[in-house]
Amino acid sequence: MNHSLLLAVFGFLLLSNVEAKNLGRRYNIADHGALGDGKTLNTKAIQAVIDECAKNGGGALVIPKGIFISGALFLKPGVNIELESGAVLKGSTDINDYPKLNTRIEGHFEPWRTALINGDGVHHLRISGSGTIDGSGEPFWKEFYNRRNADKKTTNLNVERPRLAFIQNSKDVQISGVTFLNSGFWNLHLYRCQNVIVEYCRFQAPDGPKPYHHAPSSDGIDIDSGKDIAIRYCFFSVGDDCIALKGSKGPFALQDQDSPPVENIQISDCIFEAGGGIVTFGSEATIVRHVDVKRCTTLGPTVLRLKLRPDTPQQYEDVTMSDITLVDGGVIFKVSPWTQYFDLKGEAPPKAVVRNIKISNIKGTADSFGELTGHDQTTIDNIQVSNVDVQLKSTDFKVGKVENLNFKNVKVNGKAWQPAKK
Numbered sequence: 001m002n003h004s005l006l007l008a009v010f011g012f013l014l015l016s017n018v019e020a021k022n023l024g025r026r027y028n029i030a031d032h033g034a035l036g037d038g039k040t041l042n043t044k045a046i047q048a049v050i051d052e053c054a055k056n057g058g059g060a061l062v063i064p065k066g067i068f069i070s071g072a073l074f075l076k077p078g079v080n081i082e083l084e085s086g087a088v089l090k091g092s093t094d095i096n097d098y099p100k101l102n103t104r105i106e107g108h109f110e111p112w113r114t115a116l117i118n119g120d121g122v123h124h125l126r127i128s129g130s131g132t133i134d135g136s137g138e139p140f141w142k143e144f145y146n147r148r149n150a151d152k153k154t155t156n157l158n159v160e161r162p163r164l165a166f167i168q169n170s171k172d173v174q175i176s177g178v179t180f181l182n183s184g185f186w187n188l189h190l191y192r193c194q195n196v197i198v199e200y201c202r203f204q205a206p207d208g209p210k211p212y213h214h215a216p217s218s219d220g221i222d223i224d225s226g227k228d229i230a231i232r233y234c235f236f237s238v239g240d241d242c243i244a245l246k247g248s249k250g251p252f253a254l255q256d257q258d259s260p261p262v263e264n265i266q267i268s269d270c271i272f273e274a275g276g277g278i279v280t281f282g283s284e285a286t287i288v289r290h291v292d293v294k295r296c297t298t299l300g301p302t303v304l305r306l307k308l309r310p311d312t313p314q315q316y317e318d319v320t321m322s323d324i325t326l327v328d329g330g331v332i333f334k335v336s337p338w339t340q341y342f343d344l345k346g347e348a349p350p351k352a353v354v355r356n357i358k359i360s361n362i363k364g365t366a367d368s369f370g371e372l373t374g375h376d377q378t379t380i381d382n383i384q385v386s387n388v389d390v391q392l393k394s395t396d397f398k399v400g401k402v403e404n405l406n407f408k409n410v411k412v413n414g415k416a417w418q419p420a421k422k
Contacts, residue, residue, distance in 0.1 A: 025059035036066020071097025083131025107284030282307025331370030373400030
């Protein structure tokens, strides 16, 4: 099946499963003063509807067909969002429409810009429908590249950009059918959330010619210190990691009470067209465990990406990836030191552990097996690869110090294959 047909079939599946569920009393924002003309700033009008809905016991904030411009919105318990067909909640391009508050960002808290949609303690939240949340990201991407071109030391946090959605401290969250488009920064950031389902959603930010049509740091989903989360039947085409598992960073990260382990993550039946990897552990993460990925297709993003920071004690373990199809894919492994930014703060380099990784039933075409290495303090143990039949442009496979690396029933370019022994 070629790229266009594959994506067309998957797009049909998305569209056929996006009906919004009954979310209680409905509050249509167009009936409460919001204008979907693509020009009017509706932040106050929409926030007033959220407040009224919450005051009256909750229900659904309904965004009808139209383009509704808004700055940061703050959900309240009991208030859900339904985006009807043709509805666009479009983020303002004025950074001042996103107040600066103390927020979780890149593994710590600091005053930074809020997201377009913000929710704290919004248990049982439902965001559903076939509409779009559009971050109007291009001006923010331009600002980032302009700043970085002027100063190569510019980091993400030096250039404030709004996320599309930031949900924290919440249980029983379901996000269904929605398109996340052109986020200025991360698309969907879930911090300390539990029992979450993200299904039939689309995460897309341009990934074309640089400098401005590549969306920097446009991660699809960032699972930050959360657990019991399922992502299924979603599509990703972004300028950074498709799904990133995150926590804290630095030599004292294990003492960070705000960053419990990421665990019990299930990813299934998704397509990954563009981005850094199907699933990436890091850049900031400490303990990540019990991750299961199955029945996914990648058109380029790395199958398994583990970022190993020299300044952070890390433990990545119990990962299973099965039934993965590569369509002109990139590499299978990209397990390597992450040295872009790190600070030992005068401490000795901490240890990292990668163990119990099982990858099976892999087929298709890709560049190579990639890289399986760590920094000097890394232990990599028990890597099992089985039932693989792939066509690779290169049989190069960079393997560092790995204990118990086992390949079983692996074919490359039609022939039985084993990695070279060191």
